Amino acid sequence: MSEKITVTKTNYQGWEDSYVLSNSQVEAIIVPAIGRIMQFRFQGGENTFWEDSQIYGKIPNSKSEEWDNFGGDKTWPAPQSEWEQITKISWPPPTTFDSVPVKPELENNELTLISEIDPFYGIRFYRKITLEPNQPIMKITTTFEKVKGDSQQVSVWTITQLNEPVSVYAAIPQNSIFPQGYNQQSDDLPANLKIDNGILSLKRDREKAHKIGSDASTLLWVGEKTAIRMDSPRIDKANYPDNNSNSEIYTNYDPKAYVELEFLSPLKTLQLGEKIDLTVTYTLFKTTSENLEEQVRKILGS
Template sequence: MVWLDNGILRLGFLPAAGGRLLSVVLRGQETLWRNSALLDAALHPVSGQRIEPHDGPMSAWSNYGGDKTWPAPQGWSGPGEWAGPPDPVLDSGPYRWETRRDPSGAAVITLTSADDPRSGLRIEREFTVSPGESAYRVRLVATNTGAEPVRWALWNVTQRAAGDPGGGGVWVGVDPADPRTVELAVGTGAPTYDLAGAGVIAVPHQDVVGKLGFPTASGWLAHAAGGSTTTQVVEVDPAGEYPDEGSRVEVWMEYPLDHPLPHLDDLQPSSRIVEVEVLGPLVDLAPGEATELTFRCATARGESPVRAVAEAGHWSAVTPHGTGGVTASFHAYVDGVLLLADDEQILGETRAGEPTELVVSRALLGRPVVVREHVTARNVPAGRLPQEEPA
């Protein structure tokens, strides 16, 4: 195991298991799902298990959990589709790794796969953890190391423990004029969803094995369960061609079944899991060429419905307050002072990884906000105070 720790977040990597990020701990609270049948609490193999490359049908997959990167599209019908997991190189093979500290004080780890003869790719995963933040940044690179042109998209998959039906779930920012979804990899069914406001789709926890894709995703998603919310923000390419019927973001849900699913290669889920997935566009790569995808992942306590995600934190839906104003909850990723951006009116103090409850006048809703960091005095964008939603 390799660990990066800034005193707020502690990230644990297992390079031997496909370069996985297997632990993200926020002040003592684990936020990723990992498979306790394969790994113990210290992230060591349990008795009788070995971490080694493996292949075969999906029923043979050693799903360790955590966060990993694969090529897309997934499929088993030809060489232009990635026939995994399992996969002996990109998913379960050992990754080389190195760490460094950059001039800002951030800790950086780079994990690099072997050259994969099936896809023609080598995948590099770089994680950066900066001081004072409950967030980290990810840079993914896929390089064509083969002798022939290939066409792939980068696909990052993060597994978190799901809650029981009726609480929490996933929120995805979408084009408010076109909030489409597509059904993908239906096991027992496709997850149901609701419009949670202008430009936000909510996918509640539910008993289903299946996936939704979001072709008009605006670039952010959030998952709330187990007392915390994890968000991811990725830049989307409006002109890009994305795999899986144009999906820029995908959400997979599963729950324990007492029987395998023959049409999914005998997959038989044993846990409640949510996968939040971000994708890059499909890119034609000549030998030696590379494609890159970057995104930021952040975590804060609380499970309130998410309405917007910014660099400094995420906002929950506002609710009426007895004073005639509204209550707004801001879940911060940096320490500082929350200010109105235009006149610097102070709204409250923030602590990285923690929520700040505000009671504000309705006249302030929709105005831009920043967090002025305590250490650097930098103004970090915090979006806008959310508007009230129709009753």
Template sequence: MVDVVWLDNGILRLGFVPALGGRLLSLVFEGHEVLWRNASLVDSDLQPIGHQPRPVSGTMGDWVNYGGDKTWPAPQDEWLGPPDPILDSGPYTASGDLVLTSAPDPRTGLRLSRQFTLLPGASSFHLRLTAMNISSRPVRWALWNVTQLPPGIVHVGLDGPVVELIGSVSCQDGVIPVQSTVGKLGFPGSTGWVTHFGTEVSLTQRFTVDHDAEYPDSGSPLEVWIESPQPEPISWLGGLDPPDHIVECEVLGPLTTLAPGERTVLDIDYEIGGCG
């Protein structure tokens, strides 16, 4: 058994598993699950199925993808995860109402924290991400929050370019339709919001874009990743074997050089509604 922390205000019910990389693994609105969760690995009570969670390293083919909402450091090609034995798959501690904090990671020099605020009677919540340099050297990273969702149409607030980062994903005027593909788009022209329309519910994320800052991946404060099951593991993605049709809405902060003891923060507001 792993410890599960629930927040419930009568409209939203959020379920967190600190032992699984500090993930938000359930977000329920009007009886509907908003997030994608790997039903072969975690049950409806957010307990692992058929295995004991442990820190994992290796290639993408070794990654244990539980789903949900999690935070990583970017750029990915410098972090080299997931998997990652501390920031992705290591246990986080839970404190207050509710802060999830990673162990210190000597390789990146970071400790990550995720602070959730759920207000009474609201169909929204706030997430504040913090990356602190716990090393004795300067480090340069961006915060990168990844929200995994079921298939749906994605609308992006856009006032500028779109770039293909990996593979091929169709996008027209900031609208990404449902499609079976593997790939990622970056949005240097993001205006600071993205909405995913699922079958029953919508999820909007709002964030601040600093137009004077440098962002990873061709200057992208927002990225959208789509994956779908393939005939065999994808060799050019480290053996990644997509378990399902998944959409990722990924919000990034600016690349920031942190002296020892300094921190960078990224704030995201989540709004949940119906699709009718």
């Protein structure tokens, strides 16, 4: 018998008109006011997504030069290296993707967030959030639609900010396109980076930010009691941004103790009316502090 998925409106951390999608096992919290999925967790379980409690309830200001890092899960256009050429600003991120409210649309217990048209990219994004009825699984399909202006090469980029991990992992393909199994995207490599039998692991450095890219289709965050596996299959022979990376891991320094697990779609030159999308599947697991490596290999299926 299929479990019922429920959708309820709530005030989440001061943001009115937020939504909770839930089944009997897990819940996802969506905040249209800031265009983010702010939480994914077991019912009554620990938070997995990082949130900045200092700006709870704040409404984004697209004119601000200060960047409000709300946390949660969001989408930006990639590659980031082209932002300045397209928007005339290298930072903060393009406002339509990062700091304006979006419109929620509810249909058959699926919630879709719909953005305005970005004035620089001429793109509108859609993020469809669904839960599997009988499992601790959420799927988010992010679609970019070209609705204005000249053709534009772009990739869908999803960024999930997660709390301080015990460790972060990536399942490196046996025939990785990268000789070391990853490509270095920051001055120094992340803390405790190693690869053992096809599994890359690393920790957060409290003093410096680090980033790597990879051709892994599966990333894994492990917390104190919960793990979240994220899957988005790489498309063979496609061309990806950031030195051909379809997945990336970023670790932030103190005091904002978070990591980012990121996926990218292949690059595509969008003509008017064309779309490109990226689906990421998020699966929750309960973990213990004992035999962590054994649990990790089981979760990653290796």
